[in-house]
Every structure is written in structure tokens, then in C-alpha cells.
Amino acid sequence: MSASDIVRSMRGRIPWTVAGQVLRSLDLDKSMGWRRTLARVEDGDVQYEDAESNLAEALEEHLLCGEKLVRLYRVDDVDTAVLRSQIDALEVPENDFSYRYPVLLEDSELHAFGGDPPRIAAKVSHPDGTYLVLASTRYLQSREIVLPAELPDSAAHELRQYEQIICVGHRRLQACDVLWVPNEGNVIEIRTDFPLGMHSRVAVTAANQAQTRFGQILDPRFFAEQVNLFPAIQGLYSARGDGRMVELGFMVAGSSQKLEKSRRDVECCRVETYHLGGIGVLSTPIAPYIASVLWNIDLGSGAQSEPEVTLRGLSVQTAAPGAFLGDMTIRNCVGIVDYSHARDRVLAHLPA
Amino acid sequence: MNVDLLAAELTDGLEPPVSDVCMGLIHRFATIPATEQRRMSFTWLASLVDREWDDAIFQSAISAMTSVRNHPLILYFVMHDAVEDRELSIELGYVKESIQHHIFIHPTTGEEIPDFERLLVPVFRTSPAFQRRLHSDDA
Amino acid sequence: MPEPTLSDYLAMSKLTPTGNLHFEITTAQNNAEYLSAVNRGVRMALAELVAQRRHKIGHSEDALNVEVVSLLRFSGIMANHDVKYGGHTDISVKLGDDFLWIAEAKLWKGCAWAFSGLKQLGRYMSGLPGQDRGAVILYVFKPDAAGLLKSWRTELAKLVTRYVDINEVEPLKFQSKHIHLAAGSTILVDHIAVPLFWDSASLSV
Numbered sequence: 001m002s003a004s005d006i007v008r009s010m011r012g013r014i015p016w017t018v019a020g021q022v023l024r025s026l027d028l029d030k031s032m033g034w035r036r037t038l039a040r041v042e043d044g045d046v047q048y049e050d051a052e053s054n055l056a057e058a059l060e061e062h063l064l065c066g067e068k069l070v071r072l073y074r075v076d077d078v079d080t081a082v083l084r085s086q087i088d089a090l091e092v093p094e095n096d097f098s099y100r101y102p103v104l105l106e107d108s109e110l111h112a113f114g115g116d117p118p119r120i121a122a123k124v125s126h127p128d129g130t131y132l133v134l135a136s137t138r139y140l141q142s143r144e145i146v147l148p149a150e151l152p153d154s155a156a157h158e159l160r161q162y163e164q165i166i167c168v169g170h171r172r173l174q175a176c177d178v179l180w181v182p183n184e185g186n187v188i189e190i191r192t193d194f195p196l197g198m199h200s201r202v203a204v205t206a207a208n209q210a211q212t213r214f215g216q217i218l219d220p221r222f223f224a225e226q227v228n229l230f231p232a233i234q235g236l237y238s239a240r241g242d243g244r245m246v247e248l249g250f251m252v253a254g255s256s257q258k259l260e261k262s263r264r265d266v267e268c269c270r271v272e273t274y275h276l277g278g279i280g281v282l283s284t285p286i287a288p289y290i291a292s293v294l295w296n297i298d299l300g301s302g303a304q305s306e307p308e309v310t311l312r313g314l315s316v317q318t319a320a321p322g323a324f325l326g327d328m329t330i331r332n333c334v335g336i337v338d339y340s341h342a343r344d345r346v347l348a349h350l351p352a
Numbered sequence: 353m354n355v356d357l358l359a360a361e362l363t364d365g366l367e368p369p370v371s372d373v374c375m376g377l378i379h380r381f382a383t384i385p386a387t388e389q390r391r392m393s394f395t396w397l398a399s400l401v402d403r404e405w406d407d408a409i410f411q412s413a414i415s416a417m418t419s420v421r422n423h424p425l426i427l428y429f430v431m432h433d434a435v436e437d438r439e440l441s442i443e444l445g446y447v448k449e450s451i452q453h454h455i456f457i458h459p460t461t462g463e464e465i466p467d468f469e470r471l472l473v474p475v476f477r478t479s480p481a482f483q484r485r486l487h488s489d490d491a
Numbered sequence: 492m493p494e495p496t497l498s499d500y501l502a503m504s505k506l507t508p509t510g511n512l513h514f515e516i517t518t519a520q521n522n523a524e525y526l527s528a529v530n531r532g533v534r535m536a537l538a539e540l541v542a543q544r545r546h547k548i549g550h551s552e553d554a555l556n557v558e559v560v561s562l563l564r565f566s567g568i569m570a571n572h573d574v575k576y577g578g579h580t581d582i583s584v585k586l587g588d589d590f591l592w593i594a595e596a597k598l599w600k601g602c603a604w605a606f607s608g609l610k611q612l613g614r615y616m617s618g619l620p621g622q623d624r625g626a627v628i629l630y631v632f633k634p635d636a637a638g639l640l641k642s643w644r645t646e647l648a649k650l651v652t653r654y655v656d657i658n659e660v661e662p663l664k665f666q667s668k669h670i671h672l673a674a675g676s677t678i679l680v681d682h683i684a685v686p687l688f689w690d691s692a693s694l695s696v
Binding site: 444 | 500507516517518520564585
């Protein structure tokens with residue numbers, strides 16, 4: 001494992017704004033963009049070589065906590081103890097993923113694993129709990145618009161009748177889906193990799209696959225009681241001052257569906273002038289079904305993060321009692337500290 | 353703060369018609385809540401004072417409003433992030449560095465964006481210092 | 492109407508010298524960038540005077556200074572005439588939180604007169620960061636402004652003991668560095684000759 005392998009893996013999964021905070025916290029200078037930053041590392045930048053173990057730790061924390069679709073499960077005391085000892089006894093098999101962990105395999109190396117079920121890549125103990133990491137191949141679709149004039153002359157001529165050309169590409173990436181079992185408490189989590197650009201249905205399919213696989217490795221009974229996250233939407237909406245709400249979807253009784261989105265650097269949707277003006281003239285409360293909230297977290301060493309939670313229900317769920325939402329996304333986390341903060345804020349708004 | 357006094361103070365050193373445009377903007381800001389005094393594009397600001405955005409008088413006024421003490425106006429940029437379907441704010445310093453090096457790094461992906469000049473939209477916000485003075489109760 | 496992009500803004504700024512100046516001032520973020528904009532604005536304003544020099548014959552120092560200030564203000568530079576900074580300044584530009592540029596402008600009447608302008612400037616400049624650059628502007632209604640400026644440059648080196656450096660920048664401009672008496676910091680003064688001689692009867696070359 002080299003510093004350049006680690007940074008290459010980071011490039012594959014960490015948003016640049018988050019990576020900036022990671023590198024700042026490690027006192028590492030970055031260049032303009034990933035390509036140049038990776039180039040300086042590949043050229044043998046001593047700063048990065050000296051920080052190799054810290055970089056590996058940072059990469060690992062992001063594998064465990066960064067850009068995830070999250071499901072929570074309630075497990076009773078007896079089963080929690082059983083689960084902990086099963087994981088304790090589990091041996092991580094030797095495979096390409098476990099051998100390279102936390103460094104990720106690249107597109108060309110993943111060719112051999114397409115379609116294979118997820119494999120255990122690592123088992124990690126942290127003060128907050130134990131993590132079991134499953135590795136698999138996932139596909140990310142990219143779309144890029146190209147103007148004919150930007151193409152080589154012959155191609156530009158052939159395509160001259162078009163104003164734009166949409167290029168669709170598929171890229172393989174190694175996904176790391178994680179089972180987290182706390183050292184204390186009864187709520188366990190499956191965190192499925194959900195990088196930006198991945199369609200939500202792909203992430204949901206992957207989450208289902210991860211749940212099935214963890215069930216095969218351990219026991220499916222541990223994943224029988226999924227925590228309903230839908231009530232947290234109303235809780236987060238009502239909790240003015242608890243983070244900044246950047247997206248809000250709600251139903252207005254007997255009327256219509258609204259979606260409000262704010263930029264990250266402006267006011268919270270909860271107290272934004274237009275929103276307050278609207279709800280001020282209603283005779284019944286609104287029924288929220290989508291909420292995205294972010295928090296500012298000081299990570300020390302001059303690093304800041306803005307983890308963001310999204311709970312995305314369906315508008316029809318506001319009409320029926322007992323609405324259920326099993327998935328939430330947690331993004332822009334550097335590692336365990338900010339992830340835990342975001343997760344705990346959601347839990348704080350669920351019934352006990 | 354008496355808006356007329358503030359406007360007169362901030363435009364001291366300017367002459368009509370540039371000072372008239374600055375005063376017009378300041379008086380309009382006095383009627384807009386502070387929370388809405390951001391993401392103001394050139395065309396939107398120009399419409400407040402019945403000018404075209406590329407009119408030399410208007411541009412002189414904007415230059416003055418960004419450079420006078422307390423910086424009534426602060427320039428920054430926004431761009432649409434197609435992945436998240438959300439608008440990102442980009443600070444002036446980042447854009448200037450990009451112009452200088454002819455390289456713009458997407459804030460989220462960390463990858464180079466060609467032709468970034470067509471994706472970034474210059475916008476303004478009023479400064480906290482200006483807002484405090486505008487909405488204070490001192491005469 | 493679509494919002495202008497950075498591309499549109501850059502294109503607009505390149506259409507005219509004034510447009511470029513607007514862009515420079517609006518995007519300035521520190522004193523060095525303010526200085527660059529002021530230098531560009533002053534250069535443009537003085538060039539305008541020179542272009543119109545046939546109409547400046549007989550103009551007083553004050554009249555020329557007021558005209559320079561007007562030209563700067565039209566560009567969006569907050570320039571002033573006769574503001575007191577330890578004395579009545581001919582041309583001053585105050586930008587941002589702590590940037591102050593001062594110029595003393597004189598009709599050319601010889602080196603002693605130019606020296607009085609420099610001494611006045613030294614009294615008005617504070618030497619603080621952002622306030623350590625100024626100019627002596629010499630309106631020259633005689634032929635050979637470059638030659639007269641050169642003579643002033645030579646004389647300056649003899650008159651001033653506390654200078655650090657004197658360097659020609661171009662034929663109609665040189666810079667002198669001095670140690671500010673009160674602040675102890677280094678101040679830099681541009682000496683600019685503005686050739687306003689006009690005689691329609693004589694050959695230009």
C-alpha cells in the first residue's frame with residue numbers, strides 16, 4: 001500500500017470538499033483538483049509519504065461512514081450479544097479485497113468480480129463499535145454533454161447536424177457496504193455505499209443485497225426489525241435550530257405538493273421568508289415527507305464538515321397512518337465523528 | 353439608520369449619474385429583507401435602477417459599491433450542480449484563481465471542468481456590515 | 492432574460508479599457524489589487540488629458556486635478572480632490588477598509604517645485620500597510636516632458652538623503668523608494684510626467 005494508492009482510492013469515492021477537510025486535518029497541502037493532487041503524490045511528495053498511515057486511517061473512516069444509504073435495525077439484548085460474539089468469531093477470508101483493504105481495486109481489476117456476491121473485506125474495531133465490511137463491484141453511470149465543435153474535425157463534420165451529443169459511460173467501482181454493531185445499545189446499521197451520481201434504485205438494490213448477504217453470513221433474524229425513520233421527518237422539521245434544513249417536501253392539506261430547496265450557504269428552509277409566509281396563512285399544519293438537514297461540525301485542526309442527512313418519503317405516505325421509511329442517506333461525512341452526529345440527530349427525533 | 357444619510361455617506365466621492373445609480377440601489381436594499389439580499393445577479397440589480405447590466409454607468413456604480421468602505425456589495429458566483437440538482441456558491445477568490453490558471457475544479461467532484469466560464473454566474477450579496485448599518489435604528 | 496455568465500462578464504470587460512477597470516475594481520480583494528486598479532485608472536485618466544491637451548492650455552493645477560478626479564469617479568474609482576489627510580491633498584483614492592492612495596500634482600515649474608510636491612506627499616502619506624504608495628504628478632506644458640522628468644530624477648537623488656532607490660519605469664515615469672520618517676516603513680512614490688505641450692504650428696517630431 002502506498003500513499004498514491006490511498007489517494008487514488010480517495011479520489012474514487014470522497015467528494016472533493018470532504019477530501020479538502022481530510023487533507024487539512026492531516027496538515028497536507030493539496031493541489032488544484034484530484035488529478036494534480038494525485039500527480040504530486042505519485043511524484044513522491046514527502047508530506048504524503050510521511051502521512052501514509054494517517055491517510056490510510058482517513059480512507060478507512062470514509063469507507064465506513066462516507067456517502068451511505070443507511071438502514072437501522074433494532075435487535076433485542078440477547079440477539080445483540082449473540083451477534084457481537086458471532087462477529088468476534090468471524091475470520092476475514094483472504095481475497096483480493098481483504099488483501100488490499102482499505103485501498104480499493106480499480107476499474108480494470110474489478111473486471112474479474114462483476115456479478116459475484118459481496119465478499120468480506122475487513123472486520124474493524126473502533127471505540128464506538130465493530131464494523132464488518134463487504135466489498136463488491138458496482139456500476140456508476142456518467143452522462144456528459146459534448147458539443148460537436150469540441151470533437152476532432154472528422155467526427156465534428158459527421159455530427160454537424162446535432163447541437164449536443166450526450167455521452168453515457170459506465171464505470172466499475174468497488175463498493176464497501178458496512179454492518180455496524182455498537183459496543184453498547186441495540187440499534188445496528190447497514191451502511192451501503194451510495195456515491196454521488198449513483199441512481200437511488202441502484203443503491204436500494206445494493207442495500208437489499210447487502211442485507212441478504214449479511215443475513216447469510218450471520219443470521220437473517222438480526223435484520224428482521226427495521227427502524228421506521230418516517231417520524232423523524234416531522235421531528236426534524238419542527239426542530240428549528242437543529243441543523244439547517246436544505247430540502248423540504250410537504251403536502252398542504254387538501255391542496256398541493258411542495259418542494260423547497262435552499263443552497264447550502266443560505267437560510268434554513270424551516271425559517272426562510274417564503275416558507276414562513278406560506279405556512280402563516282394556512283389553517284392546518286403542513287405534512288412533511290422529505291427532509292434534508294445539514295450540520296456544521298468542527299473536527300479540530302482547522303477542519304470543518306457539513307454532514308447531511310436526507311429522509312425521502314413519498315407524498316402519499318402523509319395521507320395514511322403508520323407510514324414507513326426504512327432508508328436514509330448520510331453524505332459529506334469525513335468519518336465517524338460527523339457521521340455519528342448526523343445519525344444521532346435523526347435518532348433523537350424518533351419515538352423511544 | 354436614515355437611509356438618505358447612509359446613501360449620501362457611501363456615495364461621497366461619486367458624481368451623477370453614477371452616484372444616482374448607487375443611491376437607487378441603496379434605497380431599494382432598504383426595502384428588501386436582509387435575508388433576501390443575496391444571489392442578486394447583474395440583470396436583477398440593473399432592473400432595480402432601470403439600467404442594462406452592461407451599461408458603463410451601472411458598471412461604475414457596481415465597482416463603487418464593491419470597493420467603498422464596508423463593501424455594500426460583495427461579488428461571488430453560483431453554478432448549477434447537475435448531480436445534486438442544486439446551486440453551489442463559489443467564492444470570488446476561487447474563481448479568480450481559476451481564471452488565472454485557466455483551470456476550474458468542480459467543488460464536489462474535484463475534477464476539472466472545461467469551459468467553466470459559461471457555467472459560472474456572477475452574483476452579489478450585501479455585506480453584514482452594510483446590512484447592520486442599513487437596518488440599525490441610529491439616525 | 493438569461494443571467495450573464497462569467498464568460499459574458501469577461502467579454503464585456505475586454506470591450507473597453509473602462510470595462511476592464513470596472514472588472515478589476517469589482518474583483519479586487521486586497522490592497523495590491525486596489526493599487527493595480529488605481530494605477531490603471533490614473534494612467535487612463537492622464538492619457539485622456541494628453542489626448543485633449545490642445546484644450547488644456549492655461550488650465551490651473553486645480554482644474555486639471557478636478558478633471559482627473561472626475562475621470563476616475565466615472566470609472567467607479569472613489570477619488571477625491573482636496574480631502575484633508577494631514578493637509579489638503581490634490582488627488583486621493585480611498586478603497587475598501589484601509590487602502591489610501593494619494594497624489595500631489597504640480598504644474599511643472601522646475602525641480603524645486605516638484606520637490607515641494609514630494610515633501611507635501613511625504614507629510615500626507617501615513618506609511619501604514621495599504622497607505623504606502625503615492626504619486627507626484629507633473630503637468631508639463633513645455634516640450635520634452637521626458638527630458639524634464641529625467642532632470643528631476645537626477646536632482647532628486649541629490650536632494651533627498653533618505654531614499655532607498657530611484658528607478659526609471661518608462662520614459663515618462665520613474666519610482667522612488669523612501670523610508671517614511673514616522674512609520675519607518677518603505678513608501679514608494681511614482682513620479683509621472685504628463686506631456687500637455689501643444690503648439691499647432693510646430694512639428695510634432
